[in-house]
Amino acid sequence: MKHTDTPAPTPVPAPQPRLLPWLLRLHRPGLAVWAGLVAVLALALIAMWGPLGAAAADGWRQYRDCGDSGPCGYDQDAIIRYRDVYTYTTFAVIALPFLVAAWAGAALIGRELESGTAHLAWTTGLSPTRWLAAKLAAPAALITAGTGLLVLLHHLAWSANRHRIDTSKSWYDSPTLHANGPTTVALALAGLAAGVLAGLLWRRTLPALVAGLGFTVVLRFAADLVMPYLWPSVTHVTGPDTGYFMAGVEVDSGLVTSDGRHIADPGCGPSFVDGCAEMYAKLDATGVYTEYHPESHYWPLQLTTSALLLAVAAGLVVTAFALLRRSTASTPTRTGASPRTAVSAREEVAV
Incomplete structure (x- = not known):
């Protein structure tokens, strides 16, 4: 077989x-x-x-x-x-x-x-x-x-x-x-x-x-x-008596001197606060700056x-x-x- x-x-x-x-x-x-x-x-x-x-x-x-008319609903x-x-x-x-x-x-x-x-x-x-x-x-x-x-x-x-x-x-x-x-x-x-x-x-x-x-x-x-x-930010400068400009995402802030330099803020506040104007004068500060991003x-x-x-x-x-x-x-x-x-x-x- x-x-x-x-x-x-x-x-x-x-x-x-x-x-x-x-x-x-x-x-x-x-x-x-x-x-x-x-x-x-x-x-x-x-x-x-x-x-x-x-x-x-x-x-x-x-x-x-x-x-100002008083209480109302x-x-x-x-x-x-x-x-x-x-x-x-x-x-x-x-x-x-x-x-x-x-x-x-x-x-x-x-x-x-x-x-x-x-x-x-x-x-x-x-x-x-x-x-x-x-x-x-x-x-x-x-x-x-x-x-x-x-x-x-x-x-x-x-x-x-x-x-x-x-x-x-x-x-x-x-x-x-x-x-x-x-x-x-x-x-x-x-x-x-x-x-x-x-x-x-x-x-x-x-x-x-x-x-x-x-x-x-x-x-x-x-x-x-x-x-x-x-993204590049923009800079807004104001006088020392108005404070910082707040209208966006903040990057940096501080003081501006008479020759345009940016220096740190000592934290005193607006110039009308007692002693702040004298401090800014010693620092030769003429304003404050804010680097920020606007809504655009x-x-x-x-x-x-x-x-x-x-x-x-x-x-x-x-x-x-x-x-x-x-x-x-x-x-x-x-x-x-x-x-x-x-x-x-x-x-x-x-x-």
Whole structure:
């Protein structure tokens, strides 16, 4: 009887998980919290832009119409309500980057490395580099869309009411400045990158959360410090009896001497204060100067600061990929597992 060799079965490649459905299942609680937070803040900002702002503006109109005629009625509750909603929403918007950084360090990366979920994903044919790319791309898109929407609505609400409500914040008020512009979006993306890098470095949930949050706080503080110096400022000089000119983001201030030199202010005050005129005479000071950014510099300051933050974010992302490649150089990936085994592993990853 002639014997015929049976050909060896060809290994069936393990099916790779579809990245977007996998990420949505894995981080469903975080997505729900983000969507709910964006929705609530968006509704509050739309209300400020519309009925809350209109009611507060009408209350201030009633108050101004009272003049000096004595007590009269005006809608004080509407004024206070708008002020409170503005304060809470402004600080909530500028707090989003720190929330993103904490979540990225703890839930997005740190918890998966600590529990072994990430390594399990790598055994289903999903390479570590592709895993990290998916972890960054999908959240970055959602963060950009959500934060960008809230910043736009905040700017619209503030712009609509700045000249109608007497207590409206100035454009250079620090919380308003950031809540109104793209610096918050850029910082949120930098916070995402910082949290991801912290998760890869510490590989545990709590340390990654603290490290990502801490780095984002430092980054925000540094951005505030360098922002005034990213664009040329203008100088305004006044007499020593009028004090400093305050109408923008201040860069520097001091005294001007008769030969045009700028010297430090001794802190005496206007020249009509007792002893100040004599002190200025000894210093040969003829006026005071203020280096500042007027409102026309709003977008240059916003865009240069945002560009700097995005450059930092890009550097953190490059560092994260380099660190991941270095730490997973010997990590095996399963390419020849049976379909049933691969599907079971994929289902475990999605839990």
